[in-house]
Amino acid sequence: MTTAQTAHLPGAPGHEAHGGNGSHDMGEIQAFGFWLYLMSDLIVFSALFATYVVMAHNYAGGPTPKDLFELPAVLVETMLLLTSSAAYGLAMVAMHKGDLRSVRLGLVAAFALGLGFLVMELAEFHHFIGIGAGPDRSGFLSAFFTLVGTHGLHVTFGLLWIVVMLAQLASKGLTAPVKGRLTRLGMFWHFLDIVWIGVFTVVYLLGVVQ
Amino acid sequence: MSHSPTDNAGAAVGTVKSYALGFAASVVLTLVSFGLVMGGALPRLPLILALFALAVIQLFVQLRYFLHVDRSSAMYWNLMALLFTFFLMFLFIGGSIWIMYGLHERM
Helix, strand or coil: CCHHHHHCCCCCCCHHHCCCCHHHHHHHHHHHHHHHHHHHHHHHHHHHHHHHHHHCCCCCCCCCHHHHCCHHHHHHHHHHHHHHHHHHHHHHHHHHHCCHHHHHHHHHHHHHHHHHHHHHHHHHHHHHHHCCCCCCCCHHHHHHHHHHHHHHHHHHHHHHHHHHHHHHHHHHCCCHHHHHHHHHHHHHHHHHHHHHHHHHHHHHHHHHHC | CCCCHHHCCCCCCCCHHHHHHHHHHHHHHHHHHHHHHHHCCCCHHHHHHHHHHHHHHHHHHHHHHCCCCCCCHHHHHHHHHHHHHHHHHHHHHHHHHHHHHHHHHHC
């Protein structure tokens, strides 16, 4: 198997079985393809942000952001997600060194911190719905639950993906295809942190200011 | 740990130092954002502008240090796709705000 052969076969079935020199080019192609997916996901989020900004003042006599949002809790959520992203970064550094144990440690840390974020978000949603501020209360709350919930759903799938990768690390070790998947999961995880910058600024901070 | 820039199109490699730098900068920017709102020292308009500026700076910090987007030849197409996406986001979000607030004024 030569590099040239696999380089001409993007997405060809069975390339995983080789894992030789060619898979490095394959990894680059797949990473770029995954980058394009992330860009399309960013378009989805921008549509949800646009909807939120338009609906943000339609309270229908219901609670406003000032009544609902607890900024200290949101700050903790933000720090959890940010630290999770950094922990994943350290796992990537360990991956390039071939240090399997540190990769596992980084992934487990990223998972635990991400799970903490998700639990806090679900507790917030549960609290809002409990006090009658569910997505059916007003346009503002519909848009809020849709935007923040979509981000939370992405985090949920990211957590599932981390579990899958931990299982693959245990069964396959640090093979070239596993490294490629870890790289793409890293892009996904950092991307979710970037989307969250928009969420905490536009939804939470500006919500409380206005 | 050394690697050439063309080593990693779309999947660039960071170092402990670059992740630590990106993390520290993001923590500081986040704390300043929350501090400005929770402290309540600034008037409304400068506060809103400051929050947007801090968010945009943190966006670039994370793109640079976590996703390794830079102007190297390896990241050229990633950067082009990103810039085009920013353009689309500007149309989506800016256009929606423009139209809906215009409608609101006339109703």
